[in-house]
Amino acid sequence: MATPARDPAGPAAGFWHDGRVIEQEPVAARRRPRPRVVVLGAGFGGLHATLGLAGATVDVVLVDRDNYHGFWPLLYQVATAGLAPEDIAHPIRAIVARQANVAVRRARATAIDLDERVVQVDEGAAIPYDYLVVAVGSSLSDYGIPGVRSHAFGLKTLPEAVRLRNHILGAFEAADSDPAGAPEGLLTFVLAGGGPTGVEMAGALAELIGTNLAVDFPHLDVSAARVVVLEATSRLLNGFSARSQAEAYATLVARGVEVLLDAPLAEVTEAGVRLVDGRELASRTVVWTAGVRANPLADSFATPRALNGTVEVEADLSLPGHPEVFVIGDMARRAGRGGAPLPQLAQVAIQGGRHAARSIGQRLEGRPTRPFRYHNHGIMATIGRRSAVAELPGGLTLRGTLGWLSWLGVHLVFLVGFRNRVVVLFNWAWNYLTWDRASRVLLEEGDDG
Numbered sequence: 001m002a003t004p005a006r007d008p009a010g011p012a013a014g015f016w017h018d019g020r021v022i023e024q025e026p027v028a029a030r031r032r033p034r035p036r037v038v039v040l041g042a043g044f045g046g047l048h049a050t051l052g053l054a055g056a057t058v059d060v061v062l063v064d065r066d067n068y069h070g071f072w073p074l075l076y077q078v079a080t081a082g083l084a085p086e087d088i089a090h091p092i093r094a095i096v097a098r099q100a101n102v103a104v105r106r107a108r109a110t111a112i113d114l115d116e117r118v119v120q121v122d123e124g125a126a127i128p129y130d131y132l133v134v135a136v137g138s139s140l141s142d143y144g145i146p147g148v149r150s151h152a153f154g155l156k157t158l159p160e161a162v163r164l165r166n167h168i169l170g171a172f173e174a175a176d177s178d179p180a181g182a183p184e185g186l187l188t189f190v191l192a193g194g195g196p197t198g199v200e201m202a203g204a205l206a207e208l209i210g211t212n213l214a215v216d217f218p219h220l221d222v223s224a225a226r227v228v229v230l231e232a233t234s235r236l237l238n239g240f241s242a243r244s245q246a247e248a249y250a251t252l253v254a255r256g257v258e259v260l261l262d263a264p265l266a267e268v269t270e271a272g273v274r275l276v277d278g279r280e281l282a283s284r285t286v287v288w289t290a291g292v293r294a295n296p297l298a299d300s301f302a303t304p305r306a307l308n309g310t311v312e313v314e315a316d317l318s319l320p321g322h323p324e325v326f327v328i329g330d331m332a333r334r335a336g337r338g339g340a341p342l343p344q345l346a347q348v349a350i351q352g353g354r355h356a357a358r359s360i361g362q363r364l365e366g367r368p369t370r371p372f373r374y375h376n377h378g379i380m381a382t383i384g385r386r387s388a389v390a391e392l393p394g395g396l397t398l399r400g401t402l403g404w405l406s407w408l409g410v411h412l413v414f415l416v417g418f419r420n421r422v423v424v425l426f427n428w429a430w431n432y433l434t435w436d437r438a439s440r441v442l443l444e445e446g447d448d449g
């Protein structure tokens with residue numbers, strides 16, 4: 001088959017897909033001087049798709065509901081007062097300021113019209129596109145468990161992390177003001193889900209309570225505070241090796257965390273949790289770290305979806321039947337080498353974003369796109385101070401202090417913004433030397449009286 005002719009004034013005359021030219025160039029593109037690529041979401045995937053289009057003869061519109069790019073792997077550190085919110089967020093406009101072909105639009109995408117090639121947004125005019133990269137991530141899934149949405153704390157966004165930090169600090173203040181009148185479970189903190197986020201949050205919370213809060217509240221019996229991890233299966237850190245799972249368990253228990261395995265949740269209420277086996281636990285703080293599903297924007301597509309809402313994509317990450325649309329990161333479902341779906345990890349999104357940018361360039365030049373190949377950089381989780389597991393490709397596993405140092409290094413490298421790196425490094429060094437988790441400021445709206 002002949003390669004579609006190149007149009008010197010704009011994009012190629014057709015899209016290659018599975019060895020066929022299946023569609024003519026978007027009509028709208030012919031009216032615009034340069035094709036427009038709309039990127040939805042400036043998270044790991046969307047940001048790297050945008051950066052990958054630097055120098056391409058396209059105009060990029062980068063759309064996000066927030067004005068910052070957030071580094072979610074450190075969100076739990078904000079919730080446990082180790083870092084300030086600004087330390088793990090960077091203004092989107094500052095990141096792309098030097099990329100001349102990018103315009104940033106702060107808006108929430110509400111629907112995608114694939115036929116009209118237009119994105120509907122909550123603020124301002126709808127945004128037409130010639131190419132679209134959908135990278136709006138995931139949102140909480142409650143697995144149908146009653147009370148999760150109304151009574152549990154989520155840990156997916158910066159406002160949620162700040163709200164949780166306020167709530168935890170507020171619980172200690174309330175207990176200190178009136179120890180006798182404190183409701184049952186006020187100082188019991190439940191992490192629902194023993195994956196990396198639950199384990200990391202539990203380790204950090206135990207450290208915050210045992211060090212800083214024990215000093216901050218000398219008249220309170222802080223040792224009565226409990227951190228409990230509830231895990232529905234028989235293992236923590238699903239996806240890690242059995243040895244790492246055992247190490248995570250032993251380290252958490254040694255640090256005073258209660259870990260309940262085979263403990264699926266039946267209900268969350270204002271007063272605590274009830275397990276499927278009937279056990280009840282009083283708690284005023286239940287943190288849901290267990291489940292995510294694709295962002296509801298995926299409902300815009302009539303193409304096949306997995307149970308968790310993720311969108312089945314072609315080998316090049318395009319939407320079936322729509323070679324001009326790419327779905328990447330947590331939104332997408334694509335099998336990896338062994339046949340299992342690629343995990344919802346930052347590296348999958350980053351590499352997917354770069355791949356989508358390359359594919360758009362290939363389409364513009366009338367060349368066939370290539371299948372996405374994920375290069376596994378490994379997985380890691382920290383269990384608290386000087387303890388982490390890092391499972392790297394090739395069977396190399398780092399544990400304890402070495403694992404922890406590699407965890408610190410990787411997170412610093414991928415954190416966006418030089419200032420953020422310096423501030424986070426300083427905070428960690430400060431915390432390491434003094435045990436001081438410095439962001440213990442209760443930020444609540446109040447009056448000035």
Ligand SMILES: Cc1cc2nc3c(=O)[nH]c(=O)nc-3n(C[C@H](O)[C@H](O)[C@H](O)COP(=O)(O)OP(=O)(O)OC[C@H]3O[C@@H](n4cnc5c(N)ncnc54)[C@H](O)[C@@H]3O)c2cc1C
Nearest residue numbers: 041043044045065073108109136137329330344345346349
């Ligand atoms: C607490 C936590 C800890 C994690 N820890 C790790 C870890 O240690 N290692 C790891 O590899 N992965 C980790 N992950 C997973 C990792 O963060 C995700 O896999 C990754 O962020 C997915 O990238 P993405 O681009 O698909 O989505 P995101 O990075 O989540 O970006 C989505 C973007 O879309 C924006 N957005 C959402 N909805 C809309 C809308 N309707 N309109 C416009 N903009 C919208 C959001 O504001 C956001 O900027 C963690 C996730 C969480 C929540």
